[in-house]
Amino acid sequence: MLHDNAVLRRELLTMLRGHRAFIMQAIFLIVLSFLVLVAWPMDEDYINLRAERSRTLFKLFAIGELTLVSILAPVFSAGSVTMEKELHTVDLLFTTQMHVFSIFIGKLLSSVVYILFLVMSTLPMLVICFILGGLAASDVLSVYGGLMCVAVLFGLVGLMCSTFFSRTHASLAITYLIVLPMTLVLVLIVTALTSFVPFFWIVLVATVIGAMVMVPLTVRRLSQPFSDVERSAEEERIEDQAGLVLMRDRFPDSLLAPSRRDDLIPDGTNPVLDKEMRFEIFGRGTLLVRLIIQISIGISIFFIPLVFTGHEPIYTCYLLSFVVFITPAFACPSFTQERERGTFDLLLTSLVTPEQVITGKLVAACRCTGVLTAFLSLPMVLGLFKDMTVVDLLRHAAVVGMTIFATAVMSLFFSLFFRTTLVALVVTYLSVLFLYITPALSLKILEVFAGGSPGTGSWLMLTSPFFAAFSVGEWEYQNTFFKTGGIPKEMVWAGFNGFYLLLSLGLLAAMRAGYERFTTGLKAVRMGA
Amino acid sequence: MIEIQDFVKSYGDFLAVDHLNLKVEKADIYGVIGPNGAGKTTTFRFLSTLLEPTSGDALVNGFRVTKNVRDVRRSIGYMPDNFGVYDGMRVWEFLDFFAVAYGIPRAKRVQIIDDVLVLVDLIHKRGELVNGLSRGMRQRLCLAKTLVHDPPVLILDEPASGLDPRARVEMKEMLHELRKMGKTIIVSSHILSELADYCNKIAIMERGKLLAFGPVSSILERIRKHRVVEVQVLGKADETAGILKGHPGVSSLTQEDGMLRLDWNGTSEDLVALHREVVLAGIPLLWFREVEANLEEAFLKLTRGEVG
Numbered sequence: 001m002l003h004d005n006a007v008l009r010r011e012l013l014t015m016l017r018g019h020r021a022f023i024m025q026a027i028f029l030i031v032l033s034f035l036v037l038v039a040w041p042m043d044e045d046y047i048n049l050r051a052e053r054s055r056t057l058f059k060l061f062a063i064g065e066l067t068l069v070s071i072l073a074p075v076f077s078a079g080s081v082t083m084e085k086e087l088h089t090v091d092l093l094f095t096t097q098m099h100v101f102s103i104f105i106g107k108l109l110s111s112v113v114y115i116l117f118l119v120m121s122t123l124p125m126l127v128i129c130f131i132l133g134g135l136a137a138s139d140v141l142s143v144y145g146g147l148m149c150v151a152v153l154f155g156l157v158g159l160m161c162s163t164f165f166s167r168t169h170a171s172l173a174i175t176y177l178i179v180l181p182m183t184l185v186l187v188l189i190v191t192a193l194t195s196f197v198p199f200f201w202i203v204l205v206a207t208v209i210g211a212m213v214m215v216p217l218t219v220r221r222l223s224q225p226f227s228d229v230e231r232s233a234e235e236e237r238i239e240d241q242a243g244l245v246l247m248r249d250r251f252p253d254s255l256l257a258p259s260r261r262d263d264l265i266p267d268g269t270n271p272v273l274d275k276e277m278r279f280e281i282f283g284r285g286t287l288l289v290r291l292i293i294q295i296s297i298g299i300s301i302f303f304i305p306l307v308f309t310g311h312e313p314i315y316t317c318y319l320l321s322f323v324v325f326i327t328p329a330f331a332c333p334s335f336t337q338e339r340e341r342g343t344f345d346l347l348l349t350s351l352v353t354p355e356q357v358i359t360g361k362l363v364a365a366c367r368c369t370g371v372l373t374a375f376l377s378l379p380m381v382l383g384l385f386k387d388m389t390v391v392d393l394l395r396h397a398a399v400v401g402m403t404i405f406a407t408a409v410m411s412l413f414f415s416l417f418f419r420t421t422l423v424a425l426v427v428t429y430l431s432v433l434f435l436y437i438t439p440a441l442s443l444k445i446l447e448v449f450a451g452g453s454p455g456t457g458s459w460l461m462l463t464s465p466f467f468a469a470f471s472v473g474e475w476e477y478q479n480t481f482f483k484t485g486g487i488p489k490e491m492v493w494a495g496f497n498g499f500y501l502l503l504s505l506g507l508l509a510a511m512r513a514g515y516e517r518f519t520t521g522l523k524a525v526r527m528g529a
Numbered sequence: 530m531i532e533i534q535d536f537v538k539s540y541g542d543f544l545a546v547d548h549l550n551l552k553v554e555k556a557d558i559y560g561v562i563g564p565n566g567a568g569k570t571t572t573f574r575f576l577s578t579l580l581e582p583t584s585g586d587a588l589v590n591g592f593r594v595t596k597n598v599r600d601v602r603r604s605i606g607y608m609p610d611n612f613g614v615y616d617g618m619r620v621w622e623f624l625d626f627f628a629v630a631y632g633i634p635r636a637k638r639v640q641i642i643d644d645v646l647v648l649v650d651l652i653h654k655r656g657e658l659v660n661g662l663s664r665g666m667r668q669r670l671c672l673a674k675t676l677v678h679d680p681p682v683l684i685l686d687e688p689a690s691g692l693d694p695r696a697r698v699e700m701k702e703m704l705h706e707l708r709k710m711g712k713t714i715i716v717s718s719h720i721l722s723e724l725a726d727y728c729n730k731i732a733i734m735e736r737g738k739l740l741a742f743g744p745v746s747s748i749l750e751r752i753r754k755h756r757v758v759e760v761q762v763l764g765k766a767d768e769t770a771g772i773l774k775g776h777p778g779v780s781s782l783t784q785e786d787g788m789l790r791l792d793w794n795g796t797s798e799d800l801v802a803l804h805r806e807v808v809l810a811g812i813p814l815l816w817f818r819e820v821e822a823n824l825e826e827a828f829l830k831l832t833r834g835e836v837g
């Protein structure tokens with residue numbers, strides 16, 4: 001099965017031949033090194049407390065690795081079959097004499113092996129943690145064994161999604177939707193445990209159960225022909241009955257996707273915006289949108305009581321997580337899909353201006369995410385019946401709105417800059433993670449481990465919408481994780497909005513300035529001539 | 530109408546197009562042929578303002594490709610060799626979108642969309658989804674898109690690729706029709722015999738260089754240093770070969786399955802005399818005919834370096 005597996009050999013060769021593998025490994029190791037460096041005990045008491053510090057440091061290290069594995073595993077697995085469909089190589093693969101299970105094993109291992117390689121490459125860093133003492137070999141083995149199981153589990157999720165969807169971005173988005181809650185649970189488990197051994201057993205059991213469910217499903221999907229990536233009438237009928245199809249002529253679906261025109265586009269309309277709203281955004285998967293809406297609404301039910309108990313910022317954080325997840329899925333394919341599909345040249349040789357293209361795609365992405373988030377935001381209004389004021393409600397809305405806008409701009413920027421949707425999506429997710437979470441989290445780690453306030457570094461927290469959400473209202477955030485050093489809470493809110501407004505405008509200006517360079521190679525100044 | 534001036538395009542060390550100069554007059558159908566990687570698509574993308582040249586420039590409808598991008602785009606209709614369509618759009622919506630993209634007012638659009646659909650014979654598919662169209666129909670739809678703003682210049686990269694024989698004949702007729710309408714067309718194709726049918730001028734490219742260009746007849750004359758005559762007889766092939774070899778106008782002779790093929794250096798009068806000689810010798814002659822040069826032969830000879 002493994003010996004001479006053509007799929008495995010080809011995938012590994014392709015993966016390791018490019019520079020992507022090296023860049024990924026570099027990012028992986030830099031982020032983990034940064035975490036270890038920040039959390040390294042520097043105070044005078046560390047000799048007395050070093051065993052305890054060592055365990056805390058190792059726990060942080062494990063959480064960091066777990067998070068990175070959960071971000072990277074879907075990148076390799078979620079596109080493994082959809083890419084074959086998109087590149088029209090799926091027929092070639094499935095008409096060979098390879099057994100479907102060999103193809104499955106080849107695909108799974110090729111997506112997991114590289115992650116395992118990344119995990120193993122962190123061993124030298126672990127050895128440094130050993131210097132502090134306090135760690136048993138069983139702890140180390142459990143964490144590494146657990147991480148390998150997690151890589152296999154998430155690889156299985158990605159591969160399964162890849163067989164169910166015809167487009168990589170849809171598969172990737174759903175994989176993240178499944179993987180991220182699982183990661184959250186695993187992080188909570190690691191945080192709560194005093195020994196790492198149970199972590200391994202928990203993950204192993206989850207992987208075995210997951211494999212028992214997902215392997216037959218995936219192999220069954222792989223045995224079916226994929227050449228017809230369009231949905232059949234029967235599939236559409238089933239989706240329709242299950243409520244998975246958007247009814248464009250009915251409220252509130254019409255807010256998301258306007259109904260089809262019976263007449264010509266009115267004069268003065270931005271044709272790109274019209275096209276994006278009516279054909280593109282939801283051409284990227286009505287099923288995907290419906291799944292996201294239904295899963296998100298399901299999760300939001302658990303958060304609604306928070307609004308009645310004066311914990312609105314937590315609900316806003318839930319909305320922000322939704323925005324961070326969903327916006328790149330809508331916005332990243334904007335330019336890359338035009339390239340992948342071969343429509344970009346047709347668009348570029350028309351008289352549509354770069355401003356029309358950029359604004360059309362930006363407004364469409366913001367509108368879709370905005371409408372979806374607005375549905376989920378409705379419970380926030382209930383907070384008005386408790387202690388929340390209208391001004392606070394608007395301030396929460398501003399934080400969410402600015403996050404939508406900034407995330408959409410970043411997604412479009414990377415969509416213009418990179419050639420494929422997959423790369424644009426991964427870079428956007430990593431950038432968003434880096435901007436929204438990493439600086440604030442690093443400062444908090446620094447604060448906890450080094451003690452005291454990080455001083456002027458506190459201003460870095462303005463990059464996080466989560467901190468901005470906690471700065472609104474009467475929430476006693478100065479006593480929580482979300483306290484922001486010496487920065488006044490009004491300043492946190494204003495600083496966040498100001499920072500992302502400037503960043504977004506800067507990125508939009510860069511997109512306009514580099515539009516011709518990124519799309520055709522012609523210099524910008526010549527367009528106006 | 531189109532004038533390419535010393536166009537060079539290189540990617541690192543690889544020279545895709547090497548100092549290309551070409552002039553296309555108004556109402557020409559100029560065919561560009563060459564093997565894969567010859568630089569045809571690079572040249573077409575450059576003319577369509579989609580590629581920055583390493584050096585050189587071009588004039589399209591009097592506008593500089595590297596300076597007056599918007600004016601050039603207004604003047605051309607570009608059909609790429611590989612293109613996609615927006616799934617979920619109907620045929621008329623697809624054309625309406627591009628008509629708006631070219632700034633055509635709504636009042637004129639209904640008529641224009643119907644006119645171009647009639648021209649490309651897709652009017653019966655007006656309400657169909659574009660993703661449901663066959664390959665040939667998509668080619669025609671893309672051609673309709675290139676015509677929607679009535680450009681004077683059409684740049685068509687492999688417009689007949691993937692079409693069935695009937696669709697190719699229709700495409701040929703369509704191009705003739707467009708030429709009659711005064712359009713200047715530059716077109717590439719791998720189907721050389723068809724290019725000879727509808728192009729009045731040809732350029733042959735290989736490895737980024739222009740090997741030959743000009744009217745089809747002049748290129749064919751250039752590749753033939755002598756005329757070729759085929760003689761088919763019923764039996765008596767050796768006896769016929771003896772008669773032919775003895776004639777001073779015959780420079781070489783090959784024989785295969787009763788078919789004799791000779792290279793002729795003499796005059797037409799001498800050829801008539803040779804024909805009479807064979808008949809008078811009592812040879813049972815099936816045919817005696819001159820073989821015309823064709824583009825395939827020209828292409829092969831030029832790309833093999835057999836013609837200087």
